[in-house]
Amino acid sequence: xxxxxxxxxxxxTAALRxxxxxxxxxxxxxxxxxxxxxxxxxRVTRLQYEAYAPLATREGERVIAEAVGRYGLRGALCVHRIxxxxxxxxxxxxxxxxxxxxxxxxxxxxxxxxxxxxxxxxKKEYYESGDSGWVNCERCAADAGAAIASSAxxxxxxxxxxxxx
Amino acid sequence: xxxxxLALEYGGQPQLARAMALLEALVERSFISVRADQRDDxxxxxxxxxxxxxxxxxxxxxIHAALCAHAQAAWLVLAGDLPxxxxxxxxxxxxxxxxxxxxxxxxxSHDGKPEPLCAIFEPASRAPIEAWIAAGQxxxxxxxxxxDVELLTLRDTRALDNVNTxxxxxxxxxxxxxxxxxxxxxxxxRTVAGAKRRLNIQYFALLREQAGRSQETVTSDAADARAxxxxxxxxxxxxxxxxxxxxxxxxxxxxxxxxLSEGDTVVFLPPVAGG
Numbered sequence: 001x002x003x004x005x006x007x008x009x010x011x012x013t014a015a016l017r018x019x020x021x022x023x024x025x026x027x028x029x030x031x032x033x034x035x036x037x038x039x040x041x042x043r044v045t046r047l048q049y050e051a052y053a054p055l056a057t058r059e060g061e062r063v064i065a066e067a068v069g070r071y072g073l074r075g076a077l078c079v080h081r082i083x084x085x086x087x088x089x090x091x092x093x094x095x096x097x098x099x100x101x102x103x104x105x106x107x108x109x110x111x112x113x114x115x116x117x118x119x120x121x122x123k124k125e126y127y128e129s130g131d132s133g134w135v136n137c138e139r140c141a142a143d144a145g146a147a148i149a150s151s152a153x154x155x156x157x158x159x160x161x162x163x164x165x
Numbered sequence: 166x167x168x169x170x171l172a173l174e175y176g177g178q179p180q181l182a183r184a185m186a187l188l189e190a191l192v193e194r195s196f197i198s199v200r201a202d203q204r205d206d207x208x209x210x211x212x213x214x215x216x217x218x219x220x221x222x223x224x225x226x227x228i229h230a231a232l233c234a235h236a237q238a239a240w241l242v243l244a245g246d247l248p249x250x251x252x253x254x255x256x257x258x259x260x261x262x263x264x265x266x267x268x269x270x271x272x273x274s275h276d277g278k279p280e281p282l283c284a285i286f287e288p289a290s291r292a293p294i295e296a297w298i299a300a301g302q303x304x305x306x307x308x309x310x311x312x313d314v315e316l317l318t319l320r321d322t323r324a325l326d327n328v329n330t331x332x333x334x335x336x337x338x339x340x341x342x343x344x345x346x347x348x349x350x351x352x353x354x355r356t357v358a359g360a361k362r363r364l365n366i367q368y369f370a371l372l373r374e375q376a377g378r379s380q381e382t383v384t385s386d387a388a389d390a391r392a393x394x395x396x397x398x399x400x401x402x403x404x405x406x407x408x409x410x411x412x413x414x415x416x417x418x419x420x421x422x423x424x425l426s427e428g429d430t431v432v433f434l435p436p437v438a439g440g
Contacts, residue, residue: 033440050370051439052432054416080439092440112440120413120432121439122370135438137371137405 004060004115006053006082011090020075020097027101031108033092035085039135043128047085052120056080063114067096070110071103078111080121091123181208181245191255192241196234198227222298224282225305229298232291239264244282246327254324258285263315267293270309274322274377279314281305283325322377322402360386365430366397372410372435376401390414391421394433403433410434 001019013032020028035047064076075097085091092115096107115121126132181197188195197212204216215234217226224244231240241258243250254271262269262285270284282305286294290312297308319325361384368376376397387393390412397403411434412419425431 049439050373052367052369052413052434055413055418055432056439058416059418116440117437119439120369120411120434120437122435123438124370134371134435136436137438 002057002061003064003077004057005079006051006057007079008081008083011079011081011093013090013093016077016079016093016095019077020095022074022097024099025074025097025104026099027104028095028097029101029104029108030096031092031094031112032090033112035087035089035091037087039125042125042131044087044125045128046087046126047091048124048126049080049082049085049091050122050124051080051082053082056119056121059119060115063111063118066114067107067110071096071098071107073098073103073107076107076111078115080115080119179208180248184243184245184247184250185212187250187252187255188241188243190252191259193238196231198224198230219298222303223305225294225298225303225308228281228286228305229291229294232286232288232294236291237288239288240286242282242284242286244327247283247325249321249323249326250283251321251324254283254319254321257317257320258283261315261317266315267312268309269315269317271317271319271325273325274319278306279309279316280325281309284309320378362386362425362427362429364393364425365428367430367432369432370435372403372405372433375403375405385425387425389422389424390419390431390433393425393431394421397433405433405435409436 013030017028017030035044037044060078060080064078067073067076073096076095078092078094080092081090092112094108094111094115096104096111098104098107122137123135124132125135185195185197195212196215197209198217199206199209199214200217201220203209204214215227215230218230218233219226228240228242231238231242239262241255243255258269258271264287266287267290268279268284268286270279270281272278273280293312294308302308363382363384365380365382367380368378373379383397385393385396387396391407394403394407394410394412398405407421412421412423413432413434414423414425415430
């Protein structure tokens with residue numbers, strides 16, 4: 001199975017973890033991105049994800065191949081949700097296994113950062129106020145300067161996710 | 166406009182013939198609504214006509230006459246002057262029909278009001294329409310706005326744009342040569358200049374919402390992706406600027422200056438927000 005996938009249904013993290021088990025590995029790290037109830041001062045009630053799947057899948061596989069090469073991973077996997085997601089749901093899951101922990105941690109960080117910046121995936125937020133908006137899009141439609149800044153540094157506007165402990 | 170609108174040609178086919186061909190594929194029987202003085206018009210008399218019962222009250226008279234002629238039938242009412250109308254839009258209307266209401270209609274993509282001339286009128290609408298006319302009202306749009314109507318959002322936002330002036334006609338005919346024939350699945354009489362290519366366009370996220378569709382086939386002589394986006398942003402109302410977007414051609418990230426070939430799939434990518 002592809003090392004990067006989309007899923008229309010909730011993720012089974014135990015099954016994903018099981019795909020990475022390997023007796024050669026002393027370390028496994030995973031990252032979960034969750035649907036958060038607020039963003040940029042607005043109360044968020046749910047999200048809608050949409051992707052240009054053929055291109056995103058190919059680019060996602062490239063990101064994982066890069067991580068494997070850079071950090072000497074034994075296994076790596078990323079699954080991104082698509083469709084409507086309620087609060088608390090896992091939107092994206094990254095797992096990496098390696099002989100030692102430093103590589104597994106760093107690889108997770110690399111994969112999630114690159115996935116957020118490079119893959120054609122879009123997120124629409126629905127707010128408590130009844131409004132909705134495409135993250136990184138509505139703002140730049142309104143303001144050219146901000147738009148260019150946000151596509152150059154999407155981390156400034158994207159959802160912040162805490163790493164799994 | 167002096168010309169008879171129904172005789173206007175798009176893609177080499179008179180508007181009336183095109184509209185009837187679209188309809189006939191989807192309904193049990195089809196008719197033309199005529200005023201008494203139009204009964205002998207050769208273009209119209211080629212079809213089964215229904216003559217207005219109440220004269221001189223405009224389109225609502227035609228709808229009323231149809232509801233009288235076959236009182237048990239639901240009527241898909243269609244204007245003759247919709248050059249961008251396509252089968253997908255009629256299928257959307259039919260699929261969403263709400264028979265327990267008086268009518269099923271689209272919201273205008275221009276002013277949000279109901280569009281009476283691409284709508285389904287249920288048999289139960291006859292009595293309220295008669296009352297409406299009796300009260301001195303004539304506007305079928307206002308009738309729908311004040312009635313229990315199922316209102317739909319047009320997937321193809323331009324499908325109901327009509328043509329009322331000679332200038333609009335010439336513009337629409339030009340645009341029809343580029344877009345309409347492909348959208349309607351109707352290649353009759355379409356001429357394509359040497360440099361024109363058929364391109365598949367897919368829209369995502371904000372651009373999908375602005376374009377009012379997720380994909381389309383267009384015929385364009387745009388030399389590269391940049392020129393194609395300029396063309397589509399004008400015709401489809403795309404409001405993001407090219408410097409905010411990336412472009413993909415045939416499922417690969419591409420440069421804006423990459424030239425386009427027949428059959429290419431082009432996607433303009435709004436700022437991404439995965440994770």
